[in-house]
Amino acid sequence: MFEATLIYGLVNSVILALVALGFNLTFGISGVANFAYGAFYVTAGFLTWSGLNQLGLPFGVAAALAVLITALMGALMYRYLLLRLRGLVVSEVIATFGVGLALLELFRYLGFIGFEYTLPVMIDASVDIAGVVVDAQRILIVVVGASLAALLWVFTRHTRTGRAFRAIAQDEHTALTLGINTDRVATISVAFGAGYGAIAAVVILPLGTISVGEGYNVLVNALAVCIVGGLGSTVGVIVASLLIGYAQMITATYVDTHWMMIVSLVAILIILLIKPSGLFGQQKELEERI
Amino acid sequence: MSRPVVLEVRGLLKRYGGVTAVDGVDFTLHENEVLGVIGPNGSGKTTLVNLITGFVKPDRGKVLYRGKRISGLPPYRVALKGVARTFQMAKPFYQLPAYKNLVVPLSSPRVHALAGGSYGDRDAVAKDLLEEVGFERDSWVINKAAASLPHGYLKRLELARCMALRADLMLLDELFSGLSLAEVASMVPVIDKLRSRGKTIIMVEHRLRELFRIADRVLVLNFGQKIAEGTPGQVMDLPAVREAYLGSEAEVGDA
Numbered sequence: 001m002f003e004a005t006l007i008y009g010l011v012n013s014v015i016l017a018l019v020a021l022g023f024n025l026t027f028g029i030s031g032v033a034n035f036a037y038g039a040f041y042v043t044a045g046f047l048t049w050s051g052l053n054q055l056g057l058p059f060g061v062a063a064a065l066a067v068l069i070t071a072l073m074g075a076l077m078y079r080y081l082l083l084r085l086r087g088l089v090v091s092e093v094i095a096t097f098g099v100g101l102a103l104l105e106l107f108r109y110l111g112f113i114g115f116e117y118t119l120p121v122m123i124d125a126s127v128d129i130a131g132v133v134v135d136a137q138r139i140l141i142v143v144v145g146a147s148l149a150a151l152l153w154v155f156t157r158h159t160r161t162g163r164a165f166r167a168i169a170q171d172e173h174t175a176l177t178l179g180i181n182t183d184r185v186a187t188i189s190v191a192f193g194a195g196y197g198a199i200a201a202v203v204i205l206p207l208g209t210i211s212v213g214e215g216y217n218v219l220v221n222a223l224a225v226c227i228v229g230g231l232g233s234t235v236g237v238i239v240a241s242l243l244i245g246y247a248q249m250i251t252a253t254y255v256d257t258h259w260m261m262i263v264s265l266v267a268i269l270i271i272l273l274i275k276p277s278g279l280f281g282q283q284k285e286l287e288e289r290i
Numbered sequence: 291m292s293r294p295v296v297l298e299v300r301g302l303l304k305r306y307g308g309v310t311a312v313d314g315v316d317f318t319l320h321e322n323e324v325l326g327v328i329g330p331n332g333s334g335k336t337t338l339v340n341l342i343t344g345f346v347k348p349d350r351g352k353v354l355y356r357g358k359r360i361s362g363l364p365p366y367r368v369a370l371k372g373v374a375r376t377f378q379m380a381k382p383f384y385q386l387p388a389y390k391n392l393v394v395p396l397s398s399p400r401v402h403a404l405a406g407g408s409y410g411d412r413d414a415v416a417k418d419l420l421e422e423v424g425f426e427r428d429s430w431v432i433n434k435a436a437a438s439l440p441h442g443y444l445k446r447l448e449l450a451r452c453m454a455l456r457a458d459l460m461l462l463d464e465l466f467s468g469l470s471l472a473e474v475a476s477m478v479p480v481i482d483k484l485r486s487r488g489k490t491i492i493m494v495e496h497r498l499r500e501l502f503r504i505a506d507r508v509l510v511l512n513f514g515q516k517i518a519e520g521t522p523g524q525v526m527d528l529p530a531v532r533e534a535y536l537g538s539e540a541e542v543g544d545a
Contacts, residue, residue, distance in 0.1 A: 160397060167394050170383040176365040177343065177375050178395045178455055183364075 004132045005246075005253050011138045013245025014145040015204055019218050020225035020237050021148060022196030026074075028232030029169045030186035032082060033093055034074070036100035037197055038219030043103055044070045044198030045210035049117055059120065067198040074194025078187045104215045117210040119202070137206050144203045148196060152234065165189060169232070217261060224264035228271045230281025239279055243267070293320040294356075296459055296490045301351035302341055302361075304334075304514075311337040313514035314351065319459075324481070324491045326505035326522070328498065334514040335494045336378060339461045342492075343375045344368040355459065370400050374457030378464045378494075380444035382436035382451075388425065389432045391447055392416035395454040404456050416454065422483075423450045424476050442473045449480065459490045466497040474500050502526065 023037045034040075044066045051062025077099055085091040123136035156162040168175040168182045175182050197218075208214075224244055229236025244267050248260040271278060297319040304312045312334040319325055327335050340346040342353050344365040353361040360368050383391050395401065396412040421427045423446040431443060439447065445465055452460045462481075466474045474497060481504055484491060495501040502508070502522035510518040510531050518528050525531055 163394065163397060166386075167383055170385055171381045173345070173365075173377065174381045174383065174451070175394075176345070177369050177377075178451065179366050179370040179398050179400055180394075181364070181366045 001253070003130045005249055007129055007132050007134060008138075009246040009249035011134070011142060012249045013241045014142045015200075016221055016225050016245045016248075017237055017241035018141065018145040018148065018200040018204065019197070020222045020229075020241060021145075021152065021234075022193040022200065023222040024226045024229075024232065024234065024237050025152065025196060026190050026193030027226065028234070029165045029189035030078075031089075032078070032186070032190060033089075033096070033231075034190060034193055035093055035097035035219065036077065036103065037096075037193070037222055038215035038217070039100035039103035040070050040074060040194045041197045041201045041218045042107065042210060042212065042215040043073070044201040045119065045205045045214075046107060046112055046117070048119055048202055048205075049210060052119070059122070063202040066202065067195055070198035071191040071195035075187050075191035078190040082190070083183060083187075100215065100219070104212045108212045112210070113212065115209055118208075119206045119210065121206045122203075137203075141203050141207075144199065148199065149234070149238070152196075161185070161188065220261065221264050224268050227278055228267050230278025232282060233278070233280035236278055236280035240267075293322060295319070296321050296323075296356060297342070297492075298354040298357075299338075299342065299351070300354070302338070302348050302353065303350040304337055304341055304346060304348055310514050312341060312348075312511075315511070315514075315516050317509055317516065317519065319490060319492065321490055322485065322488050323507065324485055324493065324505050326501045326508040327492060327494045327511065328496070328501065328508060328525075329511035333511040335511055336463055337514075338511070339375055339463050339492070339494060342368075343373060343461060369455065369457075370398070372400070372456070372458040373461070374452035374455045374459070375461040376445075376448035376452060376463055376465055378467065380441070380448050382439070382444060382447050384437040385435060387433045388436055388439060388443070388447060389413065389416040389420055391436055392419055392450055392454040395451055398455060401454070401456055419450045419453055420446075422453070423447075423480055441468050442470070445469060445473075446477070449477070453484070457489070459492070460484070461492045461494070463494045464496060465493065466495060466500060478504060498526075 019041070023034060026032055026034050047066035047069055048062045051057040051065055052059060055062070057065070077096070081095055081099070082092055085095055121135070121137040122140060126133050126135040127139065156166055164175065164180050164185050167178070167180060168185050172182050225237055225240045228244060229238075229240030244264060247267070248263045251259045251263050295318055299315060299317050302312055302315045303310065315334075315338060317325075327338065329335050337346060341348050341361070344360065344363050344367070348361055351361070352359055355368075355371060355373060360371065360373070383394065393412045393416050396415055397409065402409055417427065417432055420432050425432050425443065425446065431439065436444065436447065445468070449462065449465060466477065469477070478500060481491065481493075493501060493505065505522055508520065508522050508525040509516060510525060510528075517530050518525055
């Protein structure tokens with residue numbers, strides 16, 4: 001039992017981290033809290049499903065197309081909607097939440113409800129780790145999660161676009177005086193965030209079914225991880241994912257699986273009460289405020 | 291003056307609600323000139339800098355840089371043409387070490403093209419530039435995160451950033467504000483050196499004594515309007531200038 005909680009807790013943590021990375025990436029760079037994130041996640045799932053079952057594409061092609069289309073949707077949302085609202089934080093949140101709501105409910109309207117909407121696992125096998133049986137899909141999730149985090153780290157430190165990402169994250173005006181097109185960088189950051197979410201969807205969704213409700217769950221989980229970790233902090237995402245991931249798994253094991261989502265919400269509440277900027281957040285003024 | 295015209299500002303006007311921040315300002319700047327811009331607080335100096343560098347769009351009028359219109363272009367396009375600015379409140383990349391702040395402009399396509407298609411050793415160039423503006427070489431300050439640098443160093447970093455971009459026209463917005471007399475004294479030769487390298491400079495300043503030593507020409511703003519323009523000597527003797535300054539600024543006595 002203990003070994004199982006340990007291993008499945010880790011898998012659950014990586015799932016949370018994978019889900020939160022994209023949201024955090026966009027927020028950290030452009031300051032946009034993309035509340036359509038959960039909807040993009042589900043969209044990628046349905047697009048992959050359609051590619052597989054309606055167009056008869058091989059899984060890899062369907063998944064790649066879904067990731068690209070989702071990323072493009074992110075870019076278009078920024079370019080044609082958010083650009084006009086930049087700086088009005090509440091408007092940005094309402095606008096992205098509206099886009100997400102419209103997308104998710106469109107899927108419901110189109111009849112994407114039911115248990116037939118599943119994605120196949122990529123490798124149908126399982127291994128035995130310390131007496132605990134773990135399926136290959138969960139191991140793949142851990143590998144993909146670690147690779148994406150590593151890729152992001154290399155990208156932001158060793159490529160020109162990545163460095164521009166970090167520059168505008170720290171001071172957008174100064175980046176502008178140095179010839180950096182901050183609108184373009186922000187567009188790319190939203191596209192990257194949406195694309196990361198789509199990759200997460202393609203590897204995580206085979207564990208369950210693709211449903212409209214999952215869009216809302218993913219958004220709440222991503223928000224919980226980012227708020228607890230400190231918005232914009234990659235280290236924060238990793239630490240918060242482990243904390244919430246294990247807390248959820250312990251709750252699921254000893255209480256009930258239905259309580260897992262409550263854990264995320266309680267985590268948000270607790271951190272907002274104790275340290276509103278999050279464990280590794282940069283917005284220290286939240287604590288200095290009287 | 292036979293030197294080529296670098297900047298032409300024609301009828302520039304910007305309103306914020308009922309306030310006309312910059313009210314039909316005209317001036318011409320020649321290559322290698324140092325122009326001082328003075329005026330009381332709220333006279334439109336920073337708005338003028340924002341208008342020239344593209345951070346604010348003019349309601350009327352235009353800005354030409356080397357004969358080509360730059361008003362209406364986004365700030366990053368203006369910057370890539372070689373027009374750089376500093377901010378009155380220093381705005382470094384706070385989490386990066388001081389010298390890495392310069393690696394960002396040194397990685398610009400502009401610098402790449404001017405250096406003949408190579409970046410060279412950006413870390414080394416960055417450290418050279420910092421030394422030039424007065425950072426002690428090989429000391430802890432160049433490796434320290436900008437967030438923890440003292441004010442004087444932050445201001446130097448602002449200037450070094452313009453130099454790293456290899457800007458031809460630099461707009462320095464109150465570079466000397468908040469610096470000690472000794473710090474200003476050590477910055478003046480840096481500005482002189484930039485002039486000797488052919489740079490064109492606009493300095494918005496409150497530190498009149500130092501400014502009048504450096505500037506070739508001074509432009510005086512009051513309530514958004516240009517009320518005078520001339521050599522430092524001419525400007526200081528104008529009654530309108532004395533009035534505008536003495537009317538709202540007690541510090542003119544020790545400036």
